[in-house]
Amino acid sequence: MTGPSGAPEPALVAPGGAGPRSLLGSPPVDLPDPAEAAVWVRDLTRRFGSFEAVRGIRFAVAPGETFGFLGPNGAGKSTTIAMLCTLLRPTSGTALVGGYDVVAARAEVRRRIGLVFQDTTLDDYLTAEENLRFHAELYGLPRRQAAERLDAVLAMVGLADRRRSIVRTFSGGMKRRLEIARGLLHSPRVLFLDEPTVGLDPQTRAHIWEYVDQLRQAEAITMFLTTHYMDEAEHCDRIAIVDQGRIVVMDTPEALKASVGQDRVEIQTADDARAAEALAERFGIQATRSGEGLTFHVAGGESFVPRLFAELPVTIASVRIARPTLDDVFMAYTGRSIRDAEASAGERLGASPWVRARRR
Numbered sequence: 001m002t003g004p005s006g007a008p009e010p011a012l013v014a015p016g017g018a019g020p021r022s023l024l025g026s027p028p029v030d031l032p033d034p035a036e037a038a039v040w041v042r043d044l045t046r047r048f049g050s051f052e053a054v055r056g057i058r059f060a061v062a063p064g065e066t067f068g069f070l071g072p073n074g075a076g077k078s079t080t081i082a083m084l085c086t087l088l089r090p091t092s093g094t095a096l097v098g099g100y101d102v103v104a105a106r107a108e109v110r111r112r113i114g115l116v117f118q119d120t121t122l123d124d125y126l127t128a129e130e131n132l133r134f135h136a137e138l139y140g141l142p143r144r145q146a147a148e149r150l151d152a153v154l155a156m157v158g159l160a161d162r163r164r165s166i167v168r169t170f171s172g173g174m175k176r177r178l179e180i181a182r183g184l185l186h187s188p189r190v191l192f193l194d195e196p197t198v199g200l201d202p203q204t205r206a207h208i209w210e211y212v213d214q215l216r217q218a219e220a221i222t223m224f225l226t227t228h229y230m231d232e233a234e235h236c237d238r239i240a241i242v243d244q245g246r247i248v249v250m251d252t253p254e255a256l257k258a259s260v261g262q263d264r265v266e267i268q269t270a271d272d273a274r275a276a277e278a279l280a281e282r283f284g285i286q287a288t289r290s291g292e293g294l295t296f297h298v299a300g301g302e303s304f305v306p307r308l309f310a311e312l313p314v315t316i317a318s319v320r321i322a323r324p325t326l327d328d329v330f331m332a333y334t335g336r337s338i339r340d341a342e343a344s345a346g347e348r349l350g351a352s353p354w355v356r357a358r359r360r
Contacts, residue, residue, distance in 0.1 A: 263301030
């Protein structure tokens with residue numbers, strides 16, 4: 001099969017499986033033996049009344065893999081995390097984490113996972129050490145083991161010298177690092193990171209990812225993250241692009257970008273509507289409105305631009321050419337930018353009884 005540009009089709013399969021891509025949902029892929037996967041999901045759905053937040057997704061995550069759900073807010077990423085972490089019961093389908101069913105063996109699943117929530121859940125009036133000790137008590141860690149792990153995880157995230165500081169004095173980045181340390185304290189097999197750097201400035205986000213990459217090597221655990229930041233997805237071994245509750249496409253970041261295989265061209269013109277019509281009529285190109293201009297994809301962008309200036313019957317104010325990125329992958333496989341997807345997801349979620357209940 002081939003992708004949008006004729007390049008090899010990115011795989012939408014779990015390790016060891018094979019199957020075709022489907023734009024309508026998670027495809028009927030062959031999943032590996034559940035015993036071989038850290039996370040194993042088959043036909044998982046979740047509905048809130050008439051609103052279907054997750055629509056029959058299917059995938060598996062290999063032990064030691066860093067796997068990411070990339071998609072706009074409202075795509076169903078956090079709902080999936082909540083089901084995999086036993087915080088939300090699936091409407092249908094099957095999910096195993098660490099070999100245990102998330103419905104039938106909730107306690108066993110919880111012993112084997114760590115979770116960093118999208119919103120902070122630390123106690124601001126306790127010290128960093130007290131927050132971790134409380135977590136150790138909840139998991140029943142023996143006192144000596146807890147003390148050793150506490151020292152280790154605080155050192156891993158660079159907070160050993162602030163262990164007795166009150167958490168309310170921490171910056172946003174320090175709190176996030178402490179939450180990651182807390183998630184690792186009981187040596188989980190799978191660490192779930194739900195939008196781990198949301199709300200942080202770019203520099204702090206970069207530092208958080210330096211710590212996460214180091215932790216992955218030090219702890220040798222499976223990491224499952226959700227994000228709507230394209231640059232964060234680059235840290236993953238594989239990513240699944242999620243939109244409207246479905247997995248649209250799944251592969252390594254490099255393979256996904258190669259599947260687009262075309263340069264992104266952004267232009268600003270004196271009349272974008274007319275320019276879009278001309279691109280379709282003269283070149284067979286479907287342009288998308290993006291920001292203050294038009295965006296489209298062509299092979300050999302640099303060689304195409306002279307033709308554009310010569311043949312487009314509209315004055316061109318500016319042109320920008322870029323190699324494929326994950327933004328381009330999202331647009332190629334969904335037909336819209338991630339910002340547009342977030343806007344439509346906000347409208348769709350506004351009608352959800354779950355969202356209305358949370359607002360109340």
